[in-house]
Amino acid sequence: MKPLVDLTGKRGLVIGIANAHSIAAGCAQAFHDCGARLAATYLNGKAEPFVAPVAETLGVEWLAACDVRVPGELEALFERVKSEWGGLDFLLHSIAFAPKEDLHGRVVDSSAEGLALAMDVSCHSFLRMARLAEPLMSDGGCLLCVTFYGSERVVEHYNLMGPVKAALESATRYVAAELGPKGIRAHAISPGPIATRAASGIDRFDELLERAAATVPQHQLVTIEDVGGLAAFLVSDAGRHITGTIIPVDGGQHLLG
Template structure:
């Protein structure tokens, strides 16, 4: 029997854009670390000049090749980012979208009380931006590629205090399936990764998040919550050739918490 010397999850030569690193404990940072450990070349974004001071040290430790600003609410900035991808690399093999936002007054209230403006902002940043990125990535993925986004099980059932983000993440998951169907003929795959609760800076915006973590640990068959390294391991597999026949999925990485419904 002949065994190939190449590891199953081998990302050497692949170029990936990571959108959403906030600090070293963020999900995007955990995924970027896994991508690099598997040999991928990485570029990363920062929201604005203020966040740049937090992101660049993480990017340096991960040996990120280049960074660029990306505030999807700023007209033209997303297009400029993908033009930079074209200039720097000439193409793209995978993308991680790990950004979400809702105005605090809408996020902390009941869904039925959210404002039209707040709902629109949450949908634009957390969902429609992934669709926009897919469209911009499409011409750069001439040999196929993978598009990843990050969701949460509050999309499928009511999670106390998750509020407005539940419907928004449900829309994101549906968009992922449609993207997979539409871009599949070009060899472009799409997935939504659904981690269990993780104590990130983004999660701190959710009211009483500590209680959510405690419930997750109690419900998980493995008795533990997950961390960003667990998410990164799944992300690295999904963008590798080992997952080339998998697309259009919502994949939980939550220690089995989802089995309790």
């Protein structure tokens, strides 16, 4: 089947593949199917065995460790992009983290340390990636991150990640405005609830999935393939004049109060 968009020759860096069922894997699959060249990261040695088989299936050219909490690892990653490819056309940021004790508690009870760590990994790392990608996108490019509608509405049990994702969405708009003159676009994709390993850390997430499936206008949950289709379009030349958006892929969930 002919892909909807052509990414032949475009170089993309995918950050956040946890396993074959992660949102980042769904996006990477779409990028691959559309002809892109890919590089990807794994968090650490413990995660590598889960990521490497997915990367091999997708024809990822190279893998690298990247824990944004470790000083120098993110910078080393972009140095490798420069040495391997000489430039970059698009990037997907699909990582988030909050300490369990803060994630499972009330927002008003969150610790300063927990909030700071959640913001650093889930939001500020996107700004760091944008800054490092900027000189590699001399002909323009696209930066994507992943959010959730709990940034706009109070979602039971989403807790601390709500304010953190709200910050990420605001950061995306500023990135789009500041890097737009260089032809670099930025978007936050907002999928509906998807059963991923990362989402399983949210307390009673299975209940959220059940409610979403029953109440969204389309009466079905979205998949990682649905997210990948949007991601591929946004990084393609077909999306070259779209930037600074927060785009839902949620079966219409964002329409509901």
